[in-house]
Amino acid sequence: MSTIGIIAIFLILIIIFQISRASDLLGNLKGEERTQDARNNLHATLFLIFLILGMFGAVWSTFHYAPLFLPEPSSEHGVVLRNMFQRTLWATVPVFIVTHILLFYFAWKYRKDKTRISKYFPHDNRLELIWTLIPAVVLVLLVIDGLVNWNRIMGPAPEDAVVIEATGQQFYWTLRYAGKDNELGRKNVRLITENNPFGQDWDDPANKDDFMADDLYLPVGQPVLVKINSMDVLHNFFLPHFRVKMDAVPGIPTQFWLTPTKTTEQMREELDNPEFDYELACAELCGKAHYNMKKKVIVVEAEAFNKWKAEQEPLSKTFASSIEEDSENKVVKQEQARDNAVSSL
Ligand SMILES: [Cu+2]
Numbered sequence: 185m186s187t188i189g190i191i192a193i194f195l196i197l198i199i200i201f202q203i204s205r206a207s208d209l210l211g212n213l214k215g216e217e218r219t220q221d222a223r224n225n226l227h228a229t230l231f232l233i234f235l236i237l238g239m240f241g242a243v244w245s246t247f248h249y250a251p252l253f254l255p256e257p258s259s260e261h262g263v264v265l266r267n268m269f270q271r272t273l274w275a276t277v278p279v280f281i282v283t284h285i286l287l288f289y290f291a292w293k294y295r296k297d298k299t300r301i302s303k304y305f306p307h308d309n310r311l312e313l314i315w316t317l318i319p320a321v322v323l324v325l326l327v328i329d330g331l332v333n334w335n336r337i338m339g340p341a342p343e344d345a346v347v348i349e350a351t352g353q354q355f356y357w358t359l360r361y362a363g364k365d366n367e368l369g370r371k372n373v374r375l376i377t378e379n380n381p382f383g384q385d386w387d388d389p390a391n392k393d394d395f396m397a398d399d400l401y402l403p404v405g406q407p408v409l410v411k412i413n414s415m416d417v418l419h420n421f422f423l424p425h426f427r428v429k430m431d432a433v434p435g436i437p438t439q440f441w442l443t444p445t446k447t448t449e450q451m452r453e454e455l456d457n458p459e460f461d462y463e464l465a466c467a468e469l470c471g472k473a474h475y476n477m478k479k480k481v482i483v484v485e486a487e488a489f490n491k492w493k494a495e496q497e498p499l500s501k502t503f504a505s506s507i508e509e510d511s512e513n514k515v516v517k518q519e520q521a522r523d524n525a526v527s528s529l
Contacts, residue, residue: 232292254427255455261443262442341407346489347409348410350413354417365390382394399480410442424465
């Protein structure tokens with residue numbers, strides 16, 4: 185279908201080109217001056233056609249693709265962002281429509297005409313003031329709106345927020361939950377091994393209860409703080425249904441917090457789609473398998489969330505034997521170092 189569309193557009197362009205060439209040749213036969221007039225008229229008419237087709241296309245595509253739009257936001261911040269987006273549209277779309285109608289209409293209306301004389305109109309203070317002040321005020325209001333909401337979303341999360349860490353890597357996300365103490369243990373990239381995927385520092389007691397999860401479990405109605413990292417290149421932690429998105433930058437931790445407002449079950453009912461699942465996706469083209477860098481997001485009632493959380497096995501338990509081995513090695517190394525130091529005295 186789209187191929188046929190492209191071919192059709194291409195053919196229309198060829199036809200327009202041929203018509204303009206034909207009218208040029210025709211003009212040549214009738215003399216130079218007539219040619220110029222014909223060309224001006226043609227261009228002016230094309231401007232009008234472009235305006236009408238463009239406007240029609242914009243409206244048509246909006247309604248045509250409306251079924252693919254995201255459903256209502258599923259988080260408190262999502263609603264804030266959606267409203268902000270709509271306010272921005274209300275401020276900009278009317279301006280876009282009016283200026284474009286004028287742009288193309290004027291190009292048609294004021295095409296070269298020997299009977300009309302241009303008016304010399306170099307400067308008007310009042311006009312300058314109007315078209316500088318109005319956009320300035322509107323933009324300042326939009327920017328303030330954005331800043332206030334940015335600070336709300338990026339600012340410190342409530343004390344009781346569930347703490348989750350998401351690490352992006354070509355091409356998957358790893359999720360670490362803070363466990364019972366609600367505090368993520370210290371980690372160090374140098375400590376990463378097969379048996380220590382996050383590079384957790386086992387000397388930090390906060391690491392004892394941290395656990396890893398396959399799906400992103402979230403409790404409904406409870407704030408969640410997501411701390412975002414990357415191990416290699418730029419990734420982007422994107423929860424489209426919650427309208428949150430944040431870059432994962434190697435070496436620079438980022439974060440945001442959100443409060444989910446609808447469980448997966450509620451969403452399935454609302455959309456009348458028993459297959460529906462929230463999705464975590466990577467929104468930064470990060471390499472060949474970027475498209476595959478996603479995870480299922482499961483939003484459940486707080487009770488079910490706590491039950492799930494209690495069932496998870498801490499990483500310290502999963503890798504208990506290798507942690508012990510490591511700490512023994514450490515003791516041996518320390519002893520060796522001490523012996524060396526003593527013998528060198
Ligand atoms: Cu990615």
